[in-house]
Amino acid sequence: MATRQKSFSTQSSSGGGLAPWLGIASIIILLDQITKITINKTFRYGEDMFITSFFNLTLAYNKGAAFSFLGNAGGWQRYFFTAIGVGAALFIVYLLKKHASQRLFCWAMALILGGAVGNVIDRMVYGHVVDFLDFHWRGIGHFPAFNVADTAICIGAGLFILDELRRVNK
Structure with missing residues (x-):
């Protein structure tokens, strides 16, 4: 019994290969696409729905990259x-x-992968990325609208930085 448990522990610490990480990326893609389809079906372009004093749902299109970089490039x-x-x-x-x-x-890379593929799907299907999460401060400053894929990319980037800092400190 102890041998079996040690063997299992060695296997799990050595990693499970590519499949678990692709599974995480697939979950991100699925959540991203389900939320975008739902917003596309329930909102008109530019329509807002008040949720809290600092958050709205809105349907926005981004033809560019982050923060609409090159959005009007033709x-x-x-x-x-x-x-x-x-x-x-x-x-x-x-x-x-x-x-x-x-x-x-790998968590970082899987999140970034899922987000990147989610936004690539939008570009291929719609010609733009569908954004709908709109955070703002007292109605004054609105952060550019974003989506689940963007969130996954940002969290993944943060985890990547954390992993690099941990690696460098070892």
């Missing part, structure tokens, strides 16, 4: 950002496979 940016997203996704899958036993790193 259309070529759709293909450019799609290509970057696909390239990043392929590179992240490579990193996940190579470093599957590094849990925090």
Whole structure:
């Protein structure tokens, strides 16, 4: 019994390969797409729904990158950002496979992968990214609207930085 438990413990600490990380990315993609489909079906473009004094739901389209960077560039940016997203996704899958036993790193990469693919799907299907989470402060300053994919990318980036800081401090 002790041998079996030790063997199981060694297997789980060495990582489970690529599948768990792709599973996490798939969950992010699924949540992202379900929320975007729901917002697209229940809101008209630009429509707001008051939720709290600092948060609204709204339907917004982003043809550019983060904070609508290059949003009015004439259309070529759709293909450019799609290509970057696909390239990043392929590179992240490579990193996940190579470093599957590094849990925090792989969590970060899986979240970034799910977010990147979620936004690539939008660019391919709609020609723009669907955003709907609108945070603001007392009606004055509105943070640019974002979505579940963007949230996953930001959390993943934060985990990546944390992992790098931990690695450097060792």
